[in-house]
Amino acid sequence: MITGPRQTIAKARKLRTAMTLPERLLWQQLRKRPAGLKFRRQHPAGDYVLDFFCASAKLAIEIDGKGHDNADAAHRDANRSAFLRARGVATTRIPASSVLDDVEAVVTRLVLICTERMEKIMV
Numbered sequence: 001m002i003t004g005p006r007q008t009i010a011k012a013r014k015l016r017t018a019m020t021l022p023e024r025l026l027w028q029q030l031r032k033r034p035a036g037l038k039f040r041r042q043h044p045a046g047d048y049v050l051d052f053f054c055a056s057a058k059l060a061i062e063i064d065g066k067g068h069d070n071a072d073a074a075h076r077d078a079n080r081s082a083f084l085r086a087r088g089v090a091t092t093r094i095p096a097s098s099v100l101d102d103v104e105a106v107v108t109r110l111v112l113i114c115t116e117r118m119e120k121i122m123v
Contacts, residue, residue: 002053002087004044012049015042022063022099023051029103035111045089048080057114058089058121065096090117 003009019027019041030039030052043053045060052061062077081091092113099106 002043002045002055002084002089004046004048008044008047008049012042012044015049020063020065020096022065022096025103026052026063026094026099026106029107030110034107035115037111037114045087046083048083050084053089054110054114057117059110059114059117060084060089060091061110062091062093063096063099064093 004012023041027041030041033039037054037056039061040053040055041051043050043060045053050060051063053059054061062080064077077093084091092110094106
């Protein structure tokens with residue numbers, strides 16, 4: 001299990017109460033454990049807080065809104081992905097607009113990604 005220091009854990013707890021609309025909509029579906037998969041929301045990972053995390057598939061899920069459209073955010077996102085990749089965790093990025101447009105399709109895609117990763121992990 002990947003986790004973070006005490007201050008990151010405190011930040012994650014605080015962020016759980018301040019989720020964006022796309023994050024809340026996706027969480028309403030992921031908390032139902034689609035295909036038996038358990039997801040965590042606002043999960044601490046080192047100095048980072050992941051929007052969602054599926055430990056069994058080692059998959060971080062990031063919802064990208066307009067705040068990710070600049071060079072600084074792209075650099076931070078790349079650093080986060082490198083940190084996670086070094087620990088065997090893949091990252092999938094989902095545009096917030098996709099969640100707003102069709103959350104069920106997003107969940108279906110996430111289940112597929114998780115299932116494929118779990119099959120690779122077991123081999």
